[in-house]
Amino acid sequence: MEYSDLDTHLMLSYLLALPQVTAADQLFSKMAVSKVSLQLAIYYACLQIYARTAESSNGEPLLCPPATLMSHVISHVIGHTTAEWPVGVQPAVELLQCYRTQLCDHGVSLQLAIIRLLD
Secondary structure, eight states, X not given: OTXXXXXXXXXXXXXXXXXXXXXXXXXXXXXXXXXXXXXXXXXXXXXXXXXXSGGGGGSOGGGSOHHHHHHHHHHHHHTSOGGGSOTTTHHHHHHHHHHHHHHHHHHHHHHHHHHHHHO
């Protein structure tokens, strides 16, 4: 786990080889929290959602820039509740929502730590 932040491509390939989204969630929960690990979790969830929805026929998601893909998927997920998604997509939607919240919380905690240092 200690090298996962250094080699995100390799980590992503291991994640995509996992049979279930819940296995990836268990892996992420054991990792140290960092901006890179949280962004990787979000990207992974977005890839899973994109691949499991009808939109996957619009192109190859791995050829799309990660920021563009994440923005596209997140914009669709925000407007719907988890229950509105097909059963096979719901775990990935829950994972996406969880790690987006954690990334926001992580950013706020870093800002608060900087403010504390300045006082």
